[in-house]
Amino acid sequence: xxxxxxxxxxLARVEGEASIKxxxxxxxxxxxxxxxxxxxxxxxxxxxxxxFTEAPDITARICGICPVAYQMSAVHAMENxxxxxxxxxxxxxxxxxxxGEWIESHALHIYMLHAPDFLGYAGAIDMARDHGDIVRRGxxxxxxxxxxxxxxxxxxxxxxxxxxxxxxxxxxxxELEPLAxxxxxxxxxxxxxVRWVAGFDFPERERDYTFVALxxxxxxxxxxxxxxTSRGLDxxxxxxxxxxxxxxxxxxxxxxxxxxxxxxxxVGPLARYALNFDRLSPLAQAAAxxxxxxxxxxxxxxxxxxxxxxxxxxxxxxxxxxxAYEPPDRPGIAIEPCAGIGVxxxxxxxxxxxxxxxxxxxxxxxxxxxxxxxxxxxASIEEDLANYVGDFLELPDEALxxxxxxxxxxxxxxxxxxxxxxxxxxxxx
Amino acid sequence: MTTSxxxxxxxxxxxxxRGDDAAGRVVARRLRGRLPEAIxxxxxxxxxxxxxxxxxxxxxxxxxxxxxxxxxxxxxxRFDVAGTPLSRGTFGLSTHGFGLVEAVxxxxxxxxxxxxxxxxxxxxxxxxxxxxxxSAVAASVAExxxxxxxxxxxxxxxxxRQDA
Numbered sequence: 001x002x003x004x005x006x007x008x009x010x011l012a013r014v015e016g017e018a019s020i021k022x023x024x025x026x027x028x029x030x031x032x033x034x035x036x037x038x039x040x041x042x043x044x045x046x047x048x049x050x051x052f053t054e055a056p057d058i059t060a061r062i063c064g065i066c067p068v069a070y071q072m073s074a075v076h077a078m079e080n081x082x083x084x085x086x087x088x089x090x091x092x093x094x095x096x097x098x099x100g101e102w103i104e105s106h107a108l109h110i111y112m113l114h115a116p117d118f119l120g121y122a123g124a125i126d127m128a129r130d131h132g133d134i135v136r137r138g139x140x141x142x143x144x145x146x147x148x149x150x151x152x153x154x155x156x157x158x159x160x161x162x163x164x165x166x167x168x169x170x171x172x173x174x175e176l177e178p179l180a181x182x183x184x185x186x187x188x189x190x191x192x193x194v195r196w197v198a199g200f201d202f203p204e205r206e207r208d209y210t211f212v213a214l215x216x217x218x219x220x221x222x223x224x225x226x227x228x229t230s231r232g233l234d235x236x237x238x239x240x241x242x243x244x245x246x247x248x249x250x251x252x253x254x255x256x257x258x259x260x261x262x263x264x265x266x267v268g269p270l271a272r273y274a275l276n277f278d279r280l281s282p283l284a285q286a287a288a289x290x291x292x293x294x295x296x297x298x299x300x301x302x303x304x305x306x307x308x309x310x311x312x313x314x315x316x317x318x319x320x321x322x323x324a325y326e327p328p329d330r331p332g333i334a335i336e337p338c339a340g341i342g343v344x345x346x347x348x349x350x351x352x353x354x355x356x357x358x359x360x361x362x363x364x365x366x367x368x369x370x371x372x373x374x375x376x377x378x379a380s381i382e383e384d385l386a387n388y389v390g391d392f393l394e395l396p397d398e399a400l401x402x403x404x405x406x407x408x409x410x411x412x413x414x415x416x417x418x419x420x421x422x423x424x425x426x427x428x429x
Numbered sequence: 430m431t432t433s434x435x436x437x438x439x440x441x442x443x444x445x446x447r448g449d450d451a452a453g454r455v456v457a458r459r460l461r462g463r464l465p466e467a468i469x470x471x472x473x474x475x476x477x478x479x480x481x482x483x484x485x486x487x488x489x490x491x492x493x494x495x496x497x498x499x500x501x502x503x504x505x506x507r508f509d510v511a512g513t514p515l516s517r518g519t520f521g522l523s524t525h526g527f528g529l530v531e532a533v534x535x536x537x538x539x540x541x542x543x544x545x546x547x548x549x550x551x552x553x554x555x556x557x558x559x560x561x562x563x564s565a566v567a568a569s570v571a572e573x574x575x576x577x578x579x580x581x582x583x584x585x586x587x588x589x590r591q592d593a
């Protein structure tokens with residue numbers, strides 16, 4: 001029997017560790033596995049016994065790329081438990097901060113991690129030798145995201161200015177004005193980005209995903225909305241556990257999320273886009289159409305275009321928020337602790353991030369649960385590998401490994417396999 | 430950013446929550462108060478584009494990071510990277526696999542590498558979540574801090590001699 005094993009081992013630090021293994025027998029893909037070690041489980045234990053006020057700063061440490069998402073889901077879940085609603089300029093500032101993270105995270109993925117796949121480079125450094133100006137544009141775009149994080153969040157990485165009830169300090173209008181000027185340039189760069197990635201060659205692969213994302217009555221979702229799916233589900237975030245579950249898979253320390261009753265689902269840019277196209281800014285909608293996207297995209301390789309459209313929307317939305325900003329009277333709402341259970345979901349760059357906490361009467365965290373987007377997408381990533389790799393088996397080993405990695409990178413997974421130096425072991429017998 | 434002939438920077442790189450990975454950041458903390466005030470001391474997680482932005486425009490940059498090259502724990506290596514590319518094999522561990530090596534080499538390709546750029550690498554033993562520094566790495570952290578003080582001290586002495 002002809003056996004071909006594609007195995008990508010990885011050593012790691014920070015966001016996580018992962019490996020890919022695809023086993024092929026007689027020209028047929030037998031199975032595809034993405035194994036992840038998942039840090040949030042460690043953090044759930046760490047949170048127990050800590051004060052509710054500590055959750056935003058502790059959970060921000062889960063990820064160096066999307067700390068705002070963890071902070072936002074944490075503060076909203078705490079406010080849900082404590083019966084507090086943050087509105088007005090404080091809510092707008094949270095959305096502005098989230099814009100910064102989307103710009104920063106998406107620009108990093110598009111330019112440094114994913115584009116080299118499409119242009120035939122081993123990585124961003126090689127790409128920069130031929131396309132220095134394009135790489136500089138990506139770096140400049142990402143930098144504007146960093147600047148939002150620094151101004152609103154207190155620093156670029158692991159923001160320290162976010163608290164339950166609002167912020168420790170809010171910016172003055174005059175601090176936001178120079179940022180708006182740079183955001184206008186970033187918006188132009190984002191539009192150029194959409195046009196640039198739209199010109200890549202994409203494998204023609206479509207899948208009938210079950211998309212899952214937040215949906216808000218007026219906004220493209222960041223912090224708030226109902227959980228909706230492309231199969232017609234439309235529920236309050238509090239009903240998350242009634243419709244989604246996590247199961248343990250022996251070979252991985254990560255939990256797999258799936259729909260109750262079985263089946264994988266997809267969170268992230270493709271899902272948000274398909275379920276909220278009508279909530280994108282007019283400029284972002286027009287750019288998406290110009291790039292050849294309909295109101296729904298089911299080709300995961302084209303997710304890089306959707307990400308670029310989201311960067312454009314985030315620049316546009318950040319400018320809108322800054323133009324309308326009136327500083328609040330107070331940087332945050334004072335909150336008295338009480339016993340309760342709180343849930344929240346927000347849209348991390350990689351997709352829906354669910355938090356649930358149970359608090360004691362004095363505000364001590366008794367239970368914490370965090371369901372990150374990458375664990376929700378894990379089953380879909382494996383199915384993509386299993387479905388698509390079979391079509392690429394005629395490729396030589398190196399090209400096939402590359403295609404496997406590219407397929408995983410379509411999801412911008414918050415694990416170290418989003419890199420360009422994965423190792424491949426070929427096992428033929 | 431235009432290159433400032435005066436801007437000098439030390440960057441301690443790592444994840445403070447992952448054992449020996451914190452080595453570079455601990456070196457940065459140990460240097461506070463021991464270097465001339467004009468020298469910037471910065472701590473970063475090591476994501477490449479943030480590091481690239483951090484060293485952009487500096488005339489001199491000293492970068493300190495943990496590494497995993499297979500050498501005995503605590504081994505200190507010094508690389509003068511202004512003239513010689515870094516080996517990816519030494520620094521296999523980084524945020525999204527896109528870290529120090531990529532920052533230095535991207536800076537080189539884009540013409541943004543500081544004229545003087547030195548990397549100190551401290552071989553780590555363990556990178557477990559929530560762990561502190563191993564004893565071998567803790568000793569090396571002190572050594573690297575002393576060597577950096579000496580690097581700047583010797584520069585100052587050289588300049589003083591030149592001025593005289």
